[in-house]
Amino acid sequence: MRDLFDRIQEDKGPLGKWAKQAEGYFVFPKLEGNISNRMIFNGKKVVTWSINDYLGLANHPEVLKVDGAAASEHGMAYPMGARMMSGHTVFHEQLEKECAEFVDKEAAYLVNFGYQGMVSAIDALVTKNDVIVYDMDTHACIIDGVRLHAGKRFVYKHNDIESFEKNLKRATKIAEQTGGGILVVSEGVFGMRGEQGRLKEIVELKKKYKFRLLVDDAHGFGTLGEGGRGTGFEQGVQDGIDVYFATFAKSMAGIGAFFAGDADIIQYLQYNMRSQMFAKSLPMAMVKGALKRLDMIRTMPELKDKLWQITNALQSGLRNAGFDLGTTQTCITPVFLKGDIPEAMAMVHDLRENYGIFCSIVVYPVIPKGLIILRLIPTAAHTQEDIDDTIAAFSGIRSKLESGVYKRIGATMI
Numbered sequence: 545m546r547d548l549f550d551r552i553q554e555d556k557g558p559l560g561k562w563a564k565q566a567e568g569y570f571v572f573p574k575l576e577g578n579i580s581n582r583m584i585f586n587g588k589k590v591v592t593w594s595i596n597d598y599l600g601l602a603n604h605p606e607v608l609k610v611d612g613a614a615a616s617e618h619g620m621a622y623p624m625g626a627r628m629m630s631g632h633t634v635f636h637e638q639l640e641k642e643c644a645e646f647v648d649k650e651a652a653y654l655v656n657f658g659y660q661g662m663v664s665a666i667d668a669l670v671t672k673n674d675v676i677v678y679d680m681d682t683h684a685c686i687i688d689g690v691r692l693h694a695g696k697r698f699v700y701k702h703n704d705i706e707s708f709e710k711n712l713k714r715a716t717k718i719a720e721q722t723g724g725g726i727l728v729v730s731e732g733v734f735g736m737r738g739e740q741g742r743l744k745e746i747v748e749l750k751k752k753y754k755f756r757l758l759v760d761d762a763h764g765f766g767t768l769g770e771g772g773r774g775t776g777f778e779q780g781v782q783d784g785i786d787v788y789f790a791t792f793a794k795s796m797a798g799i800g801a802f803f804a805g806d807a808d809i810i811q812y813l814q815y816n817m818r819s820q821m822f823a824k825s826l827p828m829a830m831v832k833g834a835l836k837r838l839d840m841i842r843t844m845p846e847l848k849d850k851l852w853q854i855t856n857a858l859q860s861g862l863r864n865a866g867f868d869l870g871t872t873q874t875c876i877t878p879v880f881l882k883g884d885i886p887e888a889m890a891m892v893h894d895l896r897e898n899y900g901i902f903c904s905i906v907v908y909p910v911i912p913k914g915l916i917i918l919r920l921i922p923t924a925a926h927t928q929e930d931i932d933d934t935i936a937a938f939s940g941i942r943s944k945l946e947s948g949v950y951k952r953i954g955a956t957m958i
């Protein structure tokens with residue numbers, strides 16, 4: 545028998561093994577200063593394209609005022625205890641009512657973190673007789689929820705309706721044998737490449753097959769659809785979404801999340817999502833802050849308009865400069881380049897240090913070997929100058945990448 549930690553000394557995990565080369569720079573970087581279009585990294589001002597503050601609310605003076613007032617009135621603890629026990633308030637209820645109304649559902653329930661909420665919601669919605677059908681590219685929180693499932697699951701090729709229907713047929717066969725039902729899970733917007741989930745076609749198949757649809761709309765909420773009501777509205781199928789999920793961690797620039805749907809289903813989740821039943825309730829500063837943000841989303845459509853003006857200028861500018869943005873249909877702006885991991889590291893280092901551009905980088909194993917995605921998240925707080933500087937910088941790094949400059953530098957970084 546060996547000591548449990550021996551293995552950990554030998555195997556730090558797929559990301560952990562890069563800690564020595566990457567920590568503090570490529571992973572766990574420190575972005576300092578107020579959340580905005582230009583922040584400080586490594587002592588230098590950089591254009592920040594890596595934060596999901598879509599509507600520019602994070603540092604809005606009205607938001608800061610409400611957050612500060614709520615924190616000074618209630619501290620960061622109130623209410624104490626889980627919602628079910630002693631952590632419930634009229635403000636939590638009010639926020640749920642307003643979230644439900646906003647996304648046109650009967651009821652909503654708050655969760656402390658979207659991630660944990662999603663894991664528990666999937667766990668609560670299915671039993672071993674039920675079958676889950678989900679998209680191959682879904683977020684880790686959905687994968688973890690599916691991992692808890694004791695019954696059958698089928699994964700379909702990303703956004704591929706033919707593959708979806710094939711797996712739905714398989715699921716139907718199993719559910720007919722077990723006497724269970726089918727839960728389909730998709731994202732409204734896929735966060736890596738920016739495609740919308742094919743909700744319209746999925747909902748259309750409800751005419752042919754019997755299933756319930758759960759949609760994670762983390763990136764669609766606030767950015768898509770009439771008034772920012774999300775991807776279901778964008779595609780005209782909000783009614784076909786049985787359980788709608790959005791997090792406050794992106795457009796709402798806060799923390800927390802919610803599920804919305806028919807009142808009886810939401811009540812069921814309220815009484816059965818273990819990560820919420822046995823965890824402390826959202827603090828009041830988060831709840832009052834979320835009420836303020838939701839009100840601003842409702843009453844200030846200019847925020848979403850500005851987001852899209854910046855998004856369109858960024859995406860058309862990059863495309864006109866010859867960059868491949870893949871199949872994005874949303875604000876998420878992936879720039880596809882070709883190169884290996886050391887080249888990607890050298891290129892991102894150059895972007896940050898010499899061009900003053902900070903964006904996320906995605907490489908193998910998240911995407912196929914030889915591909916690099918530089919992922920830009922535009923926000924309402926960005927400017928045309930940010931876009932111009934970025935396109936100029938990207939043109940500069942592309943020339944260096946193509947001429948092999950980063951291959952030489954990258955080899956010394958690993």
Ligand SMILES: Cc1ncc(COP(=O)(O)O)c(C=O)c1O
Binds near residue numbers: 656658683760801
């Ligand atoms: C698609 C998706 N779902 C869920 C989450 C988790 O939400 P939270 O940050 O509220 O835990 C995220 C990331 O924040 C996400 O991108």
